[in-house]
Amino acid sequence: MKVSCLQDNLAKGLSIVQRAVPSRSSLPILGTILVATDGPRLKLAATNLEIGINCWIGAKVEDEGAVAIPARLLVDFVNSLPPDRIEMDLNVRTNTLHLKCARFEANMNGMDPSDFPVIPSPEENNRVSMDADVLRDVIRQVTIAAATDESRPVLTGVSVTVEGGQATFAAADGFRLSVRTAPLKETAAAPMTFIVPARALDELARIATDQEDPVEMCIPEGRNQILFHLSSVDLVSQLIEGRFPDYKQIIPRTFTTRTVMNTGELLQAVKTTNIYAREASNIVKLRIVPASDLAPAHVELNATAAQVGDNVGEVDATVEGQGLEIAFNSRYLIDVLSVISEAQVALETTTPSSPGVIRPVGSNDFLHVIMPMHITQ
Template structure:
């Protein structure tokens, strides 16, 4: 292999691919990046067997080939090279690579490229496409509700459901549920419902930072593939049956509270200071134009705040986990929301005013006294 490329493009490729590198592995090859020549460039691939990132960069190919290099060492070398052209060269069949840039020269040992895990092919299994900005929004508005309980793995990922012209992202940990839906950039070619690990979606968002245009989705064996020009992210899917989330979403309510998002967020944040017991509970009661929020922890103290609202229907007092409330309010990107209640022991629903594409459901906390 004999390749020449810019330091900037090589560094970007190494940094993106390194997002799939695991620091905890018993397989040495998983700490390496596979570099292989393409017709008009260089392809860098890394994987931890659950997540794989593949990046294409522009390069002049003088001689084709493939090698693997240790990701950490490669990143340190390229990151400290001057902003100039970089040359990578190795002899056919050898695992040693020469890296030169202006007056700097390195000889780095790799592992056999044949030992690198093969990635699945996704030919002919396209599902649909989502706008990159919308994808980032959908993830940020749902991923905080994913469970951290590894004993229920089917709750530790985002559920992605595609059908015809719509895609839904759903997350739940059993105590709350977040659902965001939108129209697809292209009509779904097949009905799909898969659970993608939260880690993958977080890394995907970092990899797609600044990317515009559509993100193509495709199935590849038991993996989901996200593709934009020059970048592919593969994710292992979580097995198991995702809960019937439609049954959790309240269809009727007895009280509807209309409130400014930021005002409610700031009030709940203040009330949470004196709600630092195990349940982190705040109580809400609205009547007419006033929402009263209170918290009380015997070992700490108590607090009370009133927020201007418009409340219709019955007067209901309910208690909720303050952190769960703030997680939702921090991710609603409209000025006003609707808080819908059915009863003190029934789930509440939060919806952005004028938008039917997002709903956040949270279970109440039973309190005494």
């Protein structure tokens, strides 16, 4: 193998694939990044067997070849090189990669590239696509509700249902639920439903930051995998097996109080209250006060921490229905309010112990259900 490329491009490609390198693994080959020529481009690949990433960068290929180089060594070394042309030359017999850039030179002992796990490429069937910035937004709004502990593996995933011209993404960690619907670029040939690890989607959102073309999603038959195809990156993820809970059952169909607030004001008020709440199991109490002769409608937020003290704040609101006091985990409120871009949100509530629903005002494609914290005595 004899290849040259720009340090900028190589460093950027490495930063994308290195996210799939496991922090520790019993298989030494998983600690490497595959560097291989692929036609006129250089392909970089890494996998932890749950997700795998292929990334292609522009290069000048003189001789074809491939080698697997320890990830830390390659990434750290390339990142510290000056922005110049890098020349790479492989000694096939010893799997040693010789690297030359400006006045720096290095030899890296690699491993046999044929030991590197194959990361599949997308196929033509079962394929749908979405606008990259819509998909990024969807991921941001949904993965906040996915579970991070592994006690129920399906809850660490995002349930995706593709039907007709749209896809519905949902995640729930047992205490909150995010559901977002988004249009597909074309109508799906057949309905599909599957569970993607939230970690894989977060990674995808990160990679897709400067993607302009739509992102293609492809579910190859019988492989229990999903492939995301971007302009110069493919991301493959194992799907999570199992049944996702029937979340439609959980979404309350009615409410007795609907409270509309300014999203940014509410977020700021919750963050302020959280300074106290974080010392006391994240409990923030909301007192929803309908308009009266004495005062216009508003919501009072307060938190009390035994060791610290207490605080109270207020935001303007429009309240339909009766007043109510309800307590939520401040973390959950901050998470959801941070991913709503609409100016106003509506909070729909019924009793202090029944689920609250948060929806952006003027948009029907997102909703978030939060279970309250209930006073036990």
